[in-house]
Amino acid sequence: MFSAIARIFRTPDLRRKIGFTLGIIVLYRLGAHVPAPFVNFVNVQTCVAETSGTDGLLSLVNLFSGGALLQLSIFALGVMPYITATIITQLLRVVIPHFEALHKEGQAGQAKLTQYTRYLTIALSVLQSTTLVTTARTGQLFGVNDVTECTQVLTNDVWWAQLLIIIAMTAGTGLIMWFAELTTERGVGNGMSLLIFTSIAATFPSALWGIWQARGFEFFLLVVAIGVVIICAVVFVEQSQRRVPVQYAKRMVGRRTYGGTNTYIPIKVNMAGVIPVIFASSLLYIPSLIAQFNATPDADGNVPAWVSWINNYLVSGDHPAYMALYFLLIIGFTYFYVSITFNPVEVADNMKKYGGFIPGIRAGRPTAEYLDYVITRITLPGSVYLGLVALIPLIALATVQANQNFPFGGASILIMVGVGLETVKQIDAQLQQRHYEGLLR
Known part of the structure; x- marks a missing residue:
């Protein structure tokens, strides 16, 4: 086992691929700790310490984001919009004949479906980031209503500040999607799966x-x-x-x-x-x-x-x-x-x-x-x-x-x-x- 691991690092091509993958993982985890604009980092940390997490779907999203959701970071949405978009695209094959025809066309059709998935990912990111900002603004994100800091996690409550937060989180999701595709192309394994693995392992x-x-x-x-x-x-x-x-x-x-x-x-x-x-x-x-x-x-x-x-x-x-x-x-x-x-x-x-x-x-x-x-x-x-x-x-x-x-x-x-x-x-x-x-x- 250990001799096989040593051979991995003695192979230049494989060593380069693993190094590239590890570099993408480090960048992904760094982004999970960079707060979005107009987010009060001190109040957010106080609320995270006061609560053991959220329930239901928000708990799942927080798990897949490696805890970045409750940190309100630029990578707060994590890979969840892409996962949802992929599932919706697969389900639409049953409903829309055009999607099924693209699936049967081989590599060209799969590339077209991938493009549709990207567009849908960005649309879902806008929707989910809007919901997240609204929930954080009303103080219901952390489920702690008796802590004043949890209702004041945003330093600026005007509409353009909220819009900037939504744009930052949506751009973060697009960057995560790009990281995943680069890892699949130049690294080892499936990029999106490895980023999900990293998010869960971080918790x-x-x-x-x-x-x-x-x-x-x-x-x-x-x-x-x-x-x-x-x-x-x-x-x-x-x-x-x-x-x-x-x-x-x-x-x-x-x-x-x-x-x-x-x-x-x-x-x-x-x-x-x-x-x-x-x-x-x-x-x-x-x-x-x-x-x-x-x-x-x-x-x-x-x-x-x-x-x-x-x-x-x-x-x-x-x-x-x-x-x-x-x-x-x-x-x-x-x-x-x-x-x-x-x-x-x-x-x-x-x-x-x-x-x-x-x-x-x-x-x-x-x-x-x-x-x-x-x-x-x-x-x-x-x-x-x-x-x-x-x-x-x-x-x-x-x-x-x-x-x-x-x-x-x-x-x-x-x-x-x-x-x-x-x-x-x-x-x-x-x-x-x-x-x-x-x-x-």
């Missing part, structure tokens, strides 16, 4: 230090041990796949013979990744957001009954009703996302076009039905696994009153393990191209 030391201070060293060691077990389990499931065997018949083209090979279709247990967790968190945040805008008491000092019900059952992450609904939403969104990203009919048609077939299954419609059967069966354990991993921070919050951004669970551990495995595979492939023994054995 680990503070989260673990908070556990140590609150519960002591013994409990800290217990959490770390449980974290290692969770990581091993996540790695095992993320690497698990159902291999559907495929054979290609021999065919003659002139004097040459093509086909006659055996291969397989790898169907992962978790094909949806972390997307269902993001969907479920976003959807669960909507009721609390609606209740927040309708929580004005009447003449008798009472709030509407449905607002009280939402505040009691759908706001607190440690409530059993919230956990159950969260778990069911993740299962539903997993089936939904897999159904729109894996098309059995398209796969069966492509196999039939090139003379491929599954042993014992007729080509065409029977193959599509068989693949749909396999996908339906394998998605069930995958969705249950996603739901259980996503509930780990909520269970920790309910049992030991840990912070909702519990490091070993939820979207954070899924993304870190997935990005880590993919990056190691790419480095391993680069080593093997140069006739070295890779990192993976």
Whole structure:
């Protein structure tokens, strides 16, 4: 293992790529600590110290920004606008035929879809930065209403100052997008995934230090041990796949013979990744957001009954009703996302076009039905696994009153393990191209 790492730094091209990637990561983390214009840095730090974080969707955005959201920095939005734009673009393929046609055009079509994703990212950045500035201006960003500093995080409240903050945060998102594309082109791994990995990893030391201070060293060691077990389990499931065997018949083209090979279709247990967790968190945040805008008491000092019900059952992450609904939403969104990203009919048609077939299954419609059967069966354990991993921070919050951004669970551990495995595979492939023994054995 250590000899393979030494070979990485002895290879000039690979060393240059890793150095470039690390440089981009350093710039990204520096930008996360540069405050936006007209932001009172001292008051912001006071409010961050007074609160353990936000709930729901804002907590997820703060996690993906590496804590830059609550710092109100120029990189406050992080990679969340780009992730949202990418998900919307994928979903629009089902609704808009033009997007599906672009997807099938190959590299030229993918470049066009990428351009649409960039435009949508900037539009979402304007929307999200406007919402963030409005929330910070009213003092509701930190959820601490009894601290005067939390309602005075902006040094200037005029409209042009707010507009400048929105422009700065939107430009920061565009710069992050450029960093990611440069890393993908000149560095190692997927740039956007690595920036997400960096944002989440940046929150680990503070989260673990908070556990140590609150519960002591013994409990800290217990959490770390449980974290290692969770990581091993996540790695095992993320690497698990159902291999559907495929054979290609021999065919003659002139004097040459093509086909006659055996291969397989790898169907992962978790094909949806972390997307269902993001969907479920976003959807669960909507009721609390609606209740927040309708929580004005009447003449008798009472709030509407449905607002009280939402505040009691759908706001607190440690409530059993919230956990159950969260778990069911993740299962539903997993089936939904897999159904729109894996098309059995398209796969069966492509196999039939090139003379491929599954042993014992007729080509065409029977193959599509068989693949749909396999996908339906394998998605069930995958969705249950996603739901259980996503509930780990909520269970920790309910049992030991840990912070909702519990490091070993939820979207954070899924993304870190997935990005880590993919990056190691790419480095391993680069080593093997140069006739070295890779990192993976």
